[in-house]
Amino acid sequence: SDGFVYVLCSGGYDHYQLPELIVINPSSNTITRTLQWTSTSDYPQHLAKSPTGDTILFLNNGVFAYPICNSSIPASPVFEAGGTNLYNLAVDPQNADIYVTDAGDYVSDGNLKIYSSAGVLKSTVQAGRIPSSIVFYIK
Numbered sequence: 001s002d003g004f005v006y007v008l009c010s011g012g013y014d015h016y017q018l019p020e021l022i023v024i025n026p027s028s029n030t031i032t033r034t035l036q037w038t039s040t041s042d043y044p045q046h047l048a049k050s051p052t053g054d055t056i057l058f059l060n061n062g063v064f065a066y067p068i069c070n071s072s073i074p075a076s077p078v079f080e081a082g083g084t085n086l087y088n089l090a091v092d093p094q095n096a097d098i099y100v101t102d103a104g105d106y107v108s109d110g111n112l113k114i115y116s117s118a119g120v121l122k123s124t125v126q127a128g129r130i131p132s133s134i135v136f137y138i139k
Contacts, residue, residue: 001053002068004032008047008058015040021056021066021073035073048091048098050117059086063098063119079119085110090134097122101131 004023011019019042023033037044044060056066062077063086078098087103087110096117104110112125112134 003027004068006047006056006068008044010043010045011037011040015043018042019044023068033071035071037073046088048089050091051093051096057089057091057098059089059100062086063089063100063115077119078117079115079121084113087130088132088134090136093136093138099134101127101134103130106130 003026005026007022007024009017009020009022011017018040019037021035021044022031024030025032042060044058044064046059048057049055050057054068056068057078058064058066060077062080064074064077066074084102085104085106087101089098089100091098098115098117098119100113100115102111102113107129109129110127110131112127112131114122114124116122
């Protein structure tokens, strides 16, 4: 909604750098803001935006919501992973439900879990192995 580009840097597969969320102004090709995590044990990944565009969600052993007007990374998640292997996420553009895939043990079939925007589990659907991409078809 603000016209900026948001880039999530995980810190690398081997966690050698602190993760960062970088905000870029595409008009001037300049970085307008850099938000940095404080620990290399954090591993944020997979950005998704709310239907209104004013909040960005990402995975980091849970689902976090970052209002784009904030100047710091959120300290607590909307909901935690709870023993699941969260693999990807998407936000329903019509009702703001949060969809996450659970890779399970990476050998057996995983699940798609649907949460309300407040983080309440609404349903779970069995999926194939290591379910990843989520696409919404809007008529």
